Amino acid sequence: MEILQTAAELQALTETWRRNGQRIGLVPTMGALHEGHLQLVRAAAAQNDVVITSVFVNPTQFNNPEDFRLYPRLPEADAALLAPAGCTALFLPSVEQMYPQPTVLRFDFGPLERVMEGAHRPGHFNGVATVVSKLFHLARPHRAYFGQKDLQQVTIIRQLVADLSFDLELVAYSTIRESDGLAMSSRNRRLSTADRAVAPRLYEALQLGAEMVKQGQSPSSIRQAVQAQLASAEAIKLEYFEVADAQTLQSVEKAWTPGRAIALCLAAHLGDVRLIDNVIVDVA
Template identity: 55%
Template sequence: MKVFESIIETQNYIKSHSVGFVPTMGALHEGHISLISRAVKENELSVASIFVNPTQFNNPDDLAKYPRTLETDLDRLEKAGCDVVFVPSVREMYPGPAVLKIDFGRLEQILEGAFRPGHFNGVGLVVSKLFHIVRPHRAYFGQKDIQQCAIINRLVNDLSFGIELVFCETVREPDGLAMSSRNVRLSPEKRQAAPFIYQSLLQGKELLLNGVSPAETERQVAAAYNGHPDFTLEYYEVVAFENLERIQHYDPSVKTAVVTAAHLDGVRLIDNIIF
Protein backbone atom coordinates (compact mmCIF):
# COMPACT_ATOMS: atom_id res chain seq x y z
CA MET A 1 0.00 0.00 0.00
CA LYS A 2 1.29 3.42 -1.00
CA VAL A 3 0.77 6.45 1.24
CA PHE A 4 1.15 9.94 -0.21
CA GLU A 5 0.93 13.35 1.41
CA SER A 6 1.30 15.50 -1.70
CA ILE A 7 -1.13 16.05 -4.55
CA ILE A 8 1.53 15.71 -7.24
CA GLU A 9 2.86 12.40 -5.92
CA THR A 10 -0.67 11.03 -5.71
CA GLN A 11 -1.56 12.07 -9.25
CA ASN A 12 1.71 10.75 -10.67
CA TYR A 13 1.05 7.33 -9.17
CA ILE A 14 -2.66 6.96 -9.97
CA LYS A 15 -2.71 6.01 -13.63
CA SER A 16 -5.20 3.20 -13.83
CA HIS A 17 -8.12 2.62 -16.16
CA SER A 18 -10.38 1.81 -13.22
CA VAL A 19 -10.05 3.72 -9.95
CA GLY A 20 -12.39 3.28 -6.98
CA PHE A 21 -12.24 6.07 -4.42
CA VAL A 22 -13.37 6.30 -0.80
CA PRO A 23 -12.95 9.77 0.76
CA THR A 24 -12.85 9.71 4.58
CA MET A 25 -11.95 11.86 7.54
CA GLY A 26 -10.24 8.97 9.28
CA ALA A 27 -11.19 7.33 12.59
CA LEU A 28 -12.18 4.40 10.42
CA HIS A 29 -14.75 1.81 11.44
CA GLU A 30 -16.34 -1.20 9.75
CA GLY A 31 -18.62 1.05 7.74
CA HIS A 32 -15.62 2.65 6.06
CA ILE A 33 -13.95 -0.72 5.58
CA SER A 34 -17.05 -2.07 3.83
CA LEU A 35 -16.73 0.77 1.32
CA ILE A 36 -13.03 0.06 0.83
CA SER A 37 -13.70 -3.64 0.36
CA ARG A 38 -16.23 -2.90 -2.35
CA ALA A 39 -13.85 -0.47 -4.07
CA VAL A 40 -11.12 -3.12 -3.99
CA LYS A 41 -13.47 -5.70 -5.48
CA GLU A 42 -14.89 -3.52 -8.26
CA ASN A 43 -11.81 -1.63 -9.51
CA GLU A 44 -8.25 -2.16 -10.69
CA LEU A 45 -6.96 0.38 -8.17
CA SER A 46 -8.50 1.33 -4.84
CA VAL A 47 -7.79 4.73 -3.31
CA ALA A 48 -8.77 6.18 0.07
CA SER A 49 -8.19 9.64 1.44
CA ILE A 50 -7.88 10.67 5.08
CA PHE A 51 -8.43 14.37 5.64
CA VAL A 52 -10.28 16.11 8.45
CA ASN A 53 -11.70 18.94 6.37
CA PRO A 54 -11.90 22.20 8.36
CA THR A 55 -14.24 23.97 5.92
CA GLN A 56 -17.17 21.67 6.70
CA PHE A 57 -17.12 22.25 10.46
CA ASN A 58 -19.26 25.16 11.57
CA ASN A 59 -18.38 24.35 15.21
CA PRO A 60 -14.65 24.78 16.07
CA ASP A 61 -15.03 22.54 19.13
CA ASP A 62 -16.40 19.74 16.97
CA LEU A 63 -13.39 20.05 14.67
CA ALA A 64 -10.97 19.98 17.61
CA LYS A 65 -12.65 16.92 19.15
CA TYR A 66 -12.88 14.92 15.92
CA PRO A 67 -10.90 11.70 16.54
CA ARG A 68 -7.60 11.33 14.71
CA THR A 69 -6.19 7.79 14.58
CA LEU A 70 -3.92 7.78 11.54
CA GLU A 71 -1.67 4.81 12.40
CA THR A 72 -4.63 2.57 13.19
CA ASP A 73 -6.45 3.79 10.08
CA LEU A 74 -3.53 2.97 7.79
CA ASP A 75 -3.23 -0.48 9.31
CA ARG A 76 -6.91 -1.17 8.73
CA LEU A 77 -6.75 0.08 5.15
CA GLU A 78 -3.75 -2.11 4.35
CA LYS A 79 -5.47 -5.18 5.79
CA ALA A 80 -8.54 -4.38 3.67
CA GLY A 81 -6.41 -4.42 0.51
CA CYS A 82 -6.40 -0.70 -0.23
CA ASP A 83 -3.78 0.25 -2.82
CA VAL A 84 -3.27 3.99 -2.25
CA VAL A 85 -3.97 6.36 0.64
CA PHE A 86 -3.86 10.13 0.19
CA VAL A 87 -3.17 11.87 3.52
CA PRO A 88 -2.75 15.60 2.82
CA SER A 89 -2.17 18.39 5.30
CA VAL A 90 -4.53 21.36 5.53
CA ARG A 91 -1.88 23.49 3.81
CA GLU A 92 -1.66 20.98 0.95
CA MET A 93 -5.42 21.09 0.40
CA TYR A 94 -5.88 24.80 1.10
CA PRO A 95 -2.71 26.77 0.26
CA GLY A 96 -4.75 29.92 0.86
CA PRO A 97 -8.10 30.77 2.43
CA ALA A 98 -11.03 29.02 0.76
CA VAL A 99 -13.27 31.71 -0.75
CA LEU A 100 -15.26 29.75 -3.35
CA LYS A 101 -18.91 29.20 -2.44
CA ILE A 102 -21.04 26.38 -3.84
CA ASP A 103 -24.77 27.00 -3.57
CA PHE A 104 -26.82 23.81 -3.44
CA GLY A 105 -30.07 25.73 -3.11
CA ARG A 106 -32.91 24.29 -1.09
CA LEU A 107 -31.04 21.01 -0.55
CA GLU A 108 -28.51 22.68 1.75
CA GLN A 109 -31.11 24.64 3.73
CA ILE A 110 -33.10 21.74 5.17
CA LEU A 111 -32.27 19.08 7.80
CA GLU A 112 -28.51 19.16 8.40
CA GLY A 113 -28.19 22.44 6.53
CA ALA A 114 -30.60 24.18 8.90
CA PHE A 115 -28.44 23.29 11.90
CA ARG A 116 -24.97 23.41 10.30
CA PRO A 117 -24.76 26.54 8.13
CA GLY A 118 -21.91 26.37 5.64
CA HIS A 119 -21.38 22.65 6.18
CA PHE A 120 -22.37 21.53 2.71
CA ASN A 121 -20.39 24.28 1.03
CA GLY A 122 -17.35 22.80 2.78
CA VAL A 123 -18.33 19.27 1.75
CA GLY A 124 -18.84 20.30 -1.86
CA LEU A 125 -15.53 22.17 -1.94
CA VAL A 126 -13.38 19.38 -0.51
CA VAL A 127 -15.08 16.61 -2.50
CA SER A 128 -14.60 18.62 -5.70
CA LYS A 129 -10.91 19.03 -4.90
CA LEU A 130 -10.49 15.34 -4.07
CA PHE A 131 -12.26 14.28 -7.25
CA HIS A 132 -9.93 16.50 -9.31
CA ILE A 133 -6.88 15.11 -7.50
CA VAL A 134 -7.74 11.40 -7.58
CA ARG A 135 -9.79 11.41 -10.81
CA PRO A 136 -11.73 8.26 -9.88
CA HIS A 137 -14.07 6.30 -12.06
CA ARG A 138 -16.22 5.30 -9.08
CA ALA A 139 -16.64 6.92 -5.66
CA TYR A 140 -18.19 5.20 -2.65
CA PHE A 141 -20.25 6.79 0.13
CA GLY A 142 -22.35 5.47 3.01
CA GLN A 143 -26.07 6.20 3.18
CA LYS A 144 -25.93 7.10 6.86
CA ASP A 145 -25.08 10.58 5.57
CA ILE A 146 -28.13 10.62 3.31
CA GLN A 147 -28.10 14.37 2.73
CA GLN A 148 -24.40 14.35 1.94
CA CYS A 149 -25.10 11.67 -0.68
CA ALA A 150 -27.74 13.93 -2.23
CA ILE A 151 -25.37 16.91 -2.18
CA ILE A 152 -22.58 14.94 -3.86
CA ASN A 153 -25.01 13.56 -6.43
CA ARG A 154 -26.03 17.13 -7.28
CA LEU A 155 -22.36 18.17 -7.44
CA VAL A 156 -21.40 15.36 -9.83
CA ASN A 157 -24.40 15.90 -12.09
CA ASP A 158 -24.25 19.70 -12.24
CA LEU A 159 -20.48 19.85 -12.78
CA SER A 160 -20.36 16.84 -15.16
CA PHE A 161 -17.66 15.00 -13.25
CA GLY A 162 -18.32 11.77 -15.12
CA ILE A 163 -17.92 9.71 -11.94
CA GLU A 164 -20.12 6.77 -11.03
CA LEU A 165 -21.40 7.28 -7.49
CA VAL A 166 -21.98 4.16 -5.40
CA PHE A 167 -24.10 4.68 -2.29
CA CYS A 168 -23.88 1.80 0.18
CA GLU A 169 -26.20 0.74 2.99
CA THR A 170 -25.51 1.90 6.54
CA VAL A 171 -23.42 -0.54 8.56
CA ARG A 172 -24.69 -1.00 12.11
CA GLU A 173 -23.51 -2.36 15.43
CA PRO A 174 -25.30 -5.52 16.65
CA ASP A 175 -27.63 -3.35 18.76
CA GLY A 176 -28.59 -1.20 15.75
CA LEU A 177 -26.47 1.89 16.36
CA ALA A 178 -25.16 3.22 13.05
CA MET A 179 -21.38 3.02 12.94
CA SER A 180 -19.83 6.47 13.22
CA SER A 181 -16.43 7.91 14.05
CA ARG A 182 -18.19 9.95 16.74
CA ASN A 183 -19.38 6.88 18.66
CA VAL A 184 -16.01 6.53 20.40
CA ARG A 185 -16.71 9.81 22.21
CA LEU A 186 -19.69 8.30 24.06
CA SER A 187 -19.17 7.20 27.64
CA PRO A 188 -19.87 3.49 28.29
CA GLU A 189 -23.09 4.41 30.10
CA LYS A 190 -24.42 6.67 27.34
CA ARG A 191 -23.34 4.18 24.67
CA GLN A 192 -25.90 1.81 26.19
CA ALA A 193 -28.61 4.39 25.50
CA ALA A 194 -27.51 5.10 21.91
CA PRO A 195 -29.57 2.38 20.13
CA PHE A 196 -32.66 4.46 20.99
CA ILE A 197 -31.89 6.47 17.83
CA TYR A 198 -32.31 3.48 15.53
CA GLN A 199 -35.32 2.29 17.53
CA SER A 200 -36.94 5.70 16.97
CA LEU A 201 -36.53 5.29 13.22
CA LEU A 202 -38.07 1.82 13.29
CA GLN A 203 -40.93 3.19 15.39
CA GLY A 204 -41.55 5.88 12.78
CA LYS A 205 -41.57 3.34 9.97
CA GLU A 206 -44.03 1.13 11.84
CA LEU A 207 -46.37 4.04 12.51
CA LEU A 208 -46.35 5.08 8.86
CA LEU A 209 -46.98 1.54 7.65
CA ASN A 210 -49.93 1.36 10.04
CA GLY A 211 -51.56 4.43 8.53
CA VAL A 212 -50.41 7.14 10.95
CA SER A 213 -49.77 10.43 9.15
CA PRO A 214 -46.19 11.74 8.79
CA ALA A 215 -46.98 14.76 11.00
CA GLU A 216 -48.43 12.61 13.78
CA THR A 217 -45.55 10.15 13.44
CA GLU A 218 -43.07 12.98 13.89
CA ARG A 219 -45.03 14.28 16.89
CA GLN A 220 -45.16 10.92 18.66
CA VAL A 221 -41.48 10.13 18.17
CA ALA A 222 -40.41 13.66 19.15
CA ALA A 223 -42.39 13.20 22.36
CA ALA A 224 -40.48 9.97 23.03
CA TYR A 225 -37.18 11.83 22.54
CA ASN A 226 -38.29 14.66 24.80
CA GLY A 227 -39.22 12.12 27.46
CA HIS A 228 -35.81 10.46 27.32
CA PRO A 229 -33.37 11.92 29.87
CA ASP A 230 -30.27 11.35 27.77
CA PHE A 231 -31.22 12.90 24.41
CA THR A 232 -31.68 16.36 22.98
CA LEU A 233 -33.49 16.14 19.66
CA GLU A 234 -32.58 18.44 16.77
CA TYR A 235 -34.91 17.04 14.13
CA TYR A 236 -36.96 13.99 13.27
CA GLU A 237 -38.66 14.14 9.89
CA VAL A 238 -40.44 11.94 7.37
CA VAL A 239 -39.18 12.96 3.93
CA ALA A 240 -39.31 11.99 0.28
CA PHE A 241 -36.13 10.10 -0.60
CA GLU A 242 -35.88 11.88 -3.96
CA ASN A 243 -35.46 15.42 -2.62
CA LEU A 244 -35.48 15.04 1.21
CA GLU A 245 -38.47 17.37 1.49
CA ARG A 246 -40.98 16.72 4.25
CA ILE A 247 -44.07 14.85 3.09
CA GLN A 248 -47.68 15.30 4.22
CA HIS A 249 -49.00 11.91 3.14
CA TYR A 250 -47.18 8.59 3.10
CA ASP A 251 -47.43 6.62 -0.15
CA PRO A 252 -45.95 3.09 0.09
CA SER A 253 -45.22 3.15 -3.64
CA VAL A 254 -42.88 6.14 -3.23
CA LYS A 255 -39.43 5.75 -1.68
CA THR A 256 -39.43 7.41 1.73
CA ALA A 257 -36.83 8.15 4.39
CA VAL A 258 -37.10 8.85 8.10
CA VAL A 259 -34.18 11.02 9.22
CA THR A 260 -33.02 12.25 12.61
CA ALA A 261 -30.27 14.09 14.44
CA ALA A 262 -29.87 14.17 18.21
CA HIS A 263 -27.31 14.99 20.88
CA LEU A 264 -26.22 12.32 23.33
CA ASP A 265 -23.47 12.82 25.90
CA GLY A 266 -22.34 15.97 24.10
CA VAL A 267 -22.04 14.07 20.80
CA ARG A 268 -24.20 14.88 17.78
CA LEU A 269 -25.40 11.70 16.04
CA ILE A 270 -27.39 11.30 12.83
CA ASP A 271 -29.19 8.34 11.30
CA ASN A 272 -31.90 7.40 8.83
CA ILE A 273 -33.77 4.50 7.34
CA ILE A 274 -35.00 4.27 3.75
CA PHE A 275 -38.00 2.19 2.65
Protein backbone atom coordinates in the same frame (compact mmCIF):
# COMPACT_ATOMS: atom_id res chain seq x y z
CA MET B 1 -0.16 0.05 0.27
CA GLU B 2 1.39 3.40 -0.62
CA ILE B 3 0.93 6.39 1.68
CA LEU B 4 0.73 9.73 -0.11
CA GLN B 5 0.83 13.09 1.61
CA THR B 6 0.86 15.62 -1.23
CA ALA B 7 -1.55 16.49 -4.00
CA ALA B 8 1.29 16.16 -6.53
CA GLU B 9 2.02 12.59 -5.44
CA LEU B 10 -1.64 11.64 -5.76
CA GLN B 11 -2.01 13.23 -9.19
CA ALA B 12 1.14 11.54 -10.50
CA LEU B 13 -0.01 8.13 -9.29
CA THR B 14 -3.53 8.42 -10.67
CA GLU B 15 -2.25 9.67 -14.02
CA THR B 16 -0.04 6.59 -14.24
CA TRP B 17 -2.93 4.31 -13.39
CA ARG B 18 -5.14 5.95 -15.99
CA ARG B 19 -2.46 5.63 -18.68
CA ASN B 20 -2.26 1.94 -17.83
CA GLY B 21 -6.02 1.57 -18.27
CA GLN B 22 -6.68 0.81 -14.60
CA ARG B 23 -10.04 1.55 -13.04
CA ILE B 24 -9.81 3.73 -9.91
CA GLY B 25 -12.09 3.59 -6.89
CA LEU B 26 -12.07 6.43 -4.34
CA VAL B 27 -13.30 6.23 -0.75
CA PRO B 28 -13.24 9.71 0.87
CA THR B 29 -13.20 9.61 4.70
CA MET B 30 -12.30 11.71 7.71
CA GLY B 31 -10.60 8.75 9.34
CA ALA B 32 -11.17 7.00 12.69
CA LEU B 33 -12.26 4.16 10.46
CA HIS B 34 -14.90 1.57 11.36
CA GLU B 35 -16.61 -1.32 9.61
CA GLY B 36 -18.83 1.04 7.61
CA HIS B 37 -15.76 2.59 5.99
CA LEU B 38 -14.13 -0.80 5.44
CA GLN B 39 -17.25 -2.06 3.67
CA LEU B 40 -16.79 0.75 1.16
CA VAL B 41 -13.08 -0.04 0.71
CA ARG B 42 -13.77 -3.73 0.15
CA ALA B 43 -16.50 -2.91 -2.37
CA ALA B 44 -14.16 -0.52 -4.18
CA ALA B 45 -11.45 -3.21 -4.29
CA ALA B 46 -13.89 -5.73 -5.74
CA GLN B 47 -15.18 -3.35 -8.42
CA ASN B 48 -11.98 -1.56 -9.49
CA ASP B 49 -8.33 -2.30 -10.23
CA VAL B 50 -6.96 0.11 -7.62
CA VAL B 51 -8.40 1.90 -4.59
CA ILE B 52 -7.55 5.26 -3.02
CA THR B 53 -8.79 6.01 0.49
CA SER B 54 -8.44 9.59 1.64
CA VAL B 55 -8.23 10.41 5.34
CA PHE B 56 -8.66 14.14 5.92
CA VAL B 57 -10.52 15.90 8.71
CA ASN B 58 -11.85 18.76 6.63
CA PRO B 59 -11.98 22.01 8.61
CA THR B 60 -14.28 23.80 6.18
CA GLN B 61 -17.24 21.51 6.89
CA PHE B 62 -17.22 22.06 10.65
CA ASN B 63 -19.29 24.93 11.99
CA ASN B 64 -18.38 23.98 15.57
CA PRO B 65 -14.66 24.53 16.31
CA GLU B 66 -14.79 22.27 19.36
CA ASP B 67 -16.24 19.42 17.28
CA PHE B 68 -13.36 19.85 14.83
CA ARG B 69 -10.80 19.88 17.65
CA LEU B 70 -12.22 16.73 19.26
CA TYR B 71 -12.82 14.75 16.08
CA PRO B 72 -10.88 11.44 16.43
CA ARG B 73 -7.60 11.30 14.52
CA LEU B 74 -6.02 7.82 14.30
CA PRO B 75 -3.88 7.72 11.13
CA GLU B 76 -1.69 4.78 12.15
CA ALA B 77 -4.66 2.65 13.19
CA ASP B 78 -6.48 3.62 9.99
CA ALA B 79 -3.54 2.58 7.83
CA ALA B 80 -3.39 -0.79 9.59
CA LEU B 81 -7.05 -1.42 8.75
CA LEU B 82 -6.93 -0.25 5.14
CA ALA B 83 -4.28 -2.50 3.67
CA PRO B 84 -6.07 -5.80 4.51
CA ALA B 85 -9.34 -4.33 3.17
CA GLY B 86 -7.79 -3.89 -0.28
CA CYS B 87 -6.71 -0.25 -0.28
CA THR B 88 -3.93 0.44 -2.80
CA ALA B 89 -3.03 3.98 -1.71
CA LEU B 90 -3.82 6.03 1.38
CA PHE B 91 -4.00 9.78 0.76
CA LEU B 92 -3.18 11.53 4.04
CA PRO B 93 -2.86 15.25 3.25
CA SER B 94 -2.36 18.22 5.55
CA VAL B 95 -4.72 21.19 5.62
CA GLU B 96 -2.08 23.16 3.72
CA GLN B 97 -2.05 20.57 0.94
CA MET B 98 -5.81 20.64 0.50
CA TYR B 99 -6.14 24.40 0.96
CA PRO B 100 -2.95 26.11 -0.25
CA GLN B 101 -4.96 29.31 -0.30
CA PRO B 102 -8.36 30.26 1.17
CA THR B 103 -11.28 29.08 -0.94
CA VAL B 104 -13.63 31.84 -2.05
CA LEU B 105 -15.90 29.71 -4.26
CA ARG B 106 -19.32 29.04 -2.70
CA PHE B 107 -21.73 26.24 -3.56
CA ASP B 108 -25.49 26.59 -3.25
CA PHE B 109 -27.57 23.44 -3.57
CA GLY B 110 -30.90 25.19 -3.18
CA PRO B 111 -33.68 23.32 -1.34
CA LEU B 112 -31.45 20.27 -0.84
CA GLU B 113 -29.30 22.16 1.68
CA ARG B 114 -31.98 24.31 3.29
CA VAL B 115 -33.24 21.43 5.43
CA MET B 116 -31.94 19.14 8.17
CA GLU B 117 -28.13 19.23 8.32
CA GLY B 118 -27.96 22.30 6.09
CA ALA B 119 -30.41 24.21 8.26
CA HIS B 120 -28.66 23.29 11.50
CA ARG B 121 -25.05 23.49 10.28
CA PRO B 122 -24.70 26.59 8.08
CA GLY B 123 -21.86 26.27 5.59
CA HIS B 124 -21.44 22.55 6.20
CA PHE B 125 -22.32 21.41 2.69
CA ASN B 126 -20.27 24.13 1.07
CA GLY B 127 -17.27 22.64 2.89
CA VAL B 128 -18.25 19.11 1.90
CA ALA B 129 -18.71 20.04 -1.75
CA THR B 130 -15.41 21.92 -1.83
CA VAL B 131 -13.29 19.11 -0.43
CA VAL B 132 -15.06 16.39 -2.44
CA SER B 133 -14.58 18.41 -5.65
CA LYS B 134 -10.88 18.73 -4.85
CA LEU B 135 -10.58 14.99 -4.23
CA PHE B 136 -12.41 14.20 -7.47
CA HIS B 137 -10.05 16.45 -9.43
CA LEU B 138 -6.91 15.08 -7.78
CA ALA B 139 -7.81 11.38 -7.80
CA ARG B 140 -9.85 11.28 -11.03
CA PRO B 141 -11.72 8.16 -9.90
CA HIS B 142 -14.01 6.07 -12.05
CA ARG B 143 -16.16 5.34 -9.00
CA ALA B 144 -16.52 7.10 -5.64
CA TYR B 145 -17.98 5.39 -2.58
CA PHE B 146 -20.06 6.88 0.25
CA GLY B 147 -22.18 5.59 3.13
CA GLN B 148 -25.94 6.07 3.26
CA LYS B 149 -25.81 7.10 6.92
CA ASP B 150 -24.97 10.56 5.61
CA LEU B 151 -28.05 10.57 3.39
CA GLN B 152 -28.19 14.30 2.78
CA GLN B 153 -24.47 14.40 2.01
CA VAL B 154 -24.85 11.61 -0.55
CA THR B 155 -27.80 13.39 -2.16
CA ILE B 156 -25.88 16.66 -2.41
CA ILE B 157 -22.76 14.98 -3.82
CA ARG B 158 -24.94 13.25 -6.39
CA GLN B 159 -26.19 16.71 -7.40
CA LEU B 160 -22.60 17.98 -7.46
CA VAL B 161 -21.55 15.17 -9.81
CA ALA B 162 -24.48 15.89 -12.13
CA ASP B 163 -24.13 19.68 -12.16
CA LEU B 164 -20.35 19.73 -12.70
CA SER B 165 -20.32 16.72 -15.07
CA PHE B 166 -17.78 14.73 -13.08
CA ASP B 167 -16.97 11.64 -15.14
CA LEU B 168 -17.51 9.09 -12.40
CA GLU B 169 -20.09 6.79 -10.87
CA LEU B 170 -21.29 7.57 -7.37
CA VAL B 171 -21.84 4.41 -5.31
CA ALA B 172 -23.71 4.48 -1.99
CA TYR B 173 -23.90 1.62 0.50
CA SER B 174 -26.39 1.04 3.30
CA THR B 175 -25.63 2.05 6.86
CA ILE B 176 -23.65 -0.49 8.88
CA ARG B 177 -24.86 -0.87 12.46
CA GLU B 178 -23.59 -2.23 15.73
CA SER B 179 -25.31 -5.33 17.10
CA ASP B 180 -27.65 -3.11 19.15
CA GLY B 181 -28.65 -1.02 16.13
CA LEU B 182 -26.52 2.06 16.67
CA ALA B 183 -25.27 3.38 13.33
CA MET B 184 -21.50 3.07 13.12
CA SER B 185 -19.83 6.48 13.30
CA SER B 186 -16.39 7.78 14.10
CA ARG B 187 -18.02 10.02 16.70
CA ASN B 188 -19.25 6.97 18.64
CA ARG B 189 -15.73 6.73 20.08
CA ARG B 190 -16.41 9.92 22.02
CA LEU B 191 -19.56 8.65 23.77
CA SER B 192 -19.35 8.09 27.50
CA THR B 193 -20.23 4.60 28.75
CA ALA B 194 -23.62 5.84 29.96
CA ASP B 195 -24.42 7.66 26.72
CA ARG B 196 -23.30 4.69 24.63
CA ALA B 197 -25.83 2.54 26.49
CA VAL B 198 -28.62 4.97 25.60
CA ALA B 199 -27.57 5.66 21.99
CA PRO B 200 -29.43 2.67 20.42
CA ARG B 201 -32.67 4.46 21.32
CA LEU B 202 -32.10 6.60 18.22
CA TYR B 203 -32.48 3.63 15.89
CA GLU B 204 -35.37 2.28 17.94
CA ALA B 205 -37.20 5.56 17.39
CA LEU B 206 -36.52 5.39 13.65
CA GLN B 207 -37.85 1.83 13.58
CA LEU B 208 -41.01 3.03 15.30
CA GLY B 209 -41.42 5.71 12.67
CA ALA B 210 -40.80 3.23 9.85
CA GLU B 211 -43.48 0.90 11.16
CA MET B 212 -45.94 3.80 11.36
CA VAL B 213 -45.15 4.74 7.74
CA LYS B 214 -45.92 1.15 6.68
CA GLN B 215 -49.20 1.34 8.59
CA GLY B 216 -50.15 4.45 6.63
CA GLN B 217 -50.19 6.78 9.63
CA SER B 218 -49.81 10.50 9.01
CA PRO B 219 -46.49 12.36 9.01
CA SER B 220 -47.64 14.52 11.92
CA SER B 221 -48.52 11.51 14.07
CA ILE B 222 -45.16 9.93 13.24
CA ARG B 223 -43.32 13.09 14.27
CA GLN B 224 -45.22 13.23 17.55
CA ALA B 225 -44.60 9.55 18.35
CA VAL B 226 -40.87 9.62 17.56
CA GLN B 227 -40.31 12.86 19.43
CA ALA B 228 -42.18 11.51 22.44
CA GLN B 229 -40.18 8.28 22.45
CA LEU B 230 -36.88 10.14 22.35
CA ALA B 231 -38.03 12.64 24.98
CA SER B 232 -38.38 9.71 27.37
CA ALA B 233 -34.60 9.25 27.29
CA GLU B 234 -33.28 12.14 29.35
CA ALA B 235 -29.74 11.82 27.99
CA ILE B 236 -30.89 12.37 24.39
CA LYS B 237 -31.38 15.94 23.23
CA LEU B 238 -33.15 15.78 19.89
CA GLU B 239 -32.03 18.45 17.42
CA TYR B 240 -34.41 17.46 14.65
CA PHE B 241 -36.52 14.60 13.37
CA GLU B 242 -37.78 14.84 9.81
CA VAL B 243 -40.19 12.87 7.65
CA ALA B 244 -38.99 13.66 4.13
CA ASP B 245 -39.16 12.57 0.53
CA ALA B 246 -36.11 10.33 0.08
CA GLN B 247 -35.16 11.95 -3.24
CA THR B 248 -35.81 15.63 -2.68
CA LEU B 249 -35.31 15.58 1.14
CA GLN B 250 -38.22 18.00 1.45
CA SER B 251 -40.60 17.61 4.36
CA VAL B 252 -43.69 15.46 3.78
CA GLU B 253 -46.70 17.04 5.47
CA LYS B 254 -49.76 15.34 4.02
CA ALA B 255 -50.62 12.03 2.37
CA TRP B 256 -47.95 9.66 1.12
CA THR B 257 -47.22 9.51 -2.60
CA PRO B 258 -47.33 5.88 -3.73
CA GLY B 259 -44.01 4.69 -5.10
CA ARG B 260 -42.02 7.51 -3.44
CA ALA B 261 -39.68 6.33 -0.69
CA ILE B 262 -39.73 8.17 2.62
CA ALA B 263 -36.61 9.14 4.58
CA LEU B 264 -36.85 9.35 8.35
CA CYS B 265 -33.88 11.42 9.49
CA LEU B 266 -32.71 12.67 12.86
CA ALA B 267 -29.87 14.40 14.66
CA ALA B 268 -29.42 14.30 18.42
CA HIS B 269 -26.90 15.17 21.10
CA LEU B 270 -25.73 12.74 23.75
CA GLY B 271 -23.54 14.75 26.06
CA ASP B 272 -21.26 16.76 23.79
CA VAL B 273 -21.48 14.24 20.93
CA ARG B 274 -23.79 14.88 17.98
CA LEU B 275 -25.07 11.83 16.09
CA ILE B 276 -27.18 11.49 12.95
CA ASP B 277 -29.09 8.54 11.55
CA ASN B 278 -31.78 7.71 9.03
CA VAL B 279 -33.88 4.93 7.56
CA ILE B 280 -35.50 4.72 4.15
CA VAL B 281 -39.05 3.32 3.90
CA ASP B 282 -40.71 2.32 0.64
CA VAL B 283 -44.33 3.42 0.31
CA ALA B 284 -46.52 1.00 -1.63
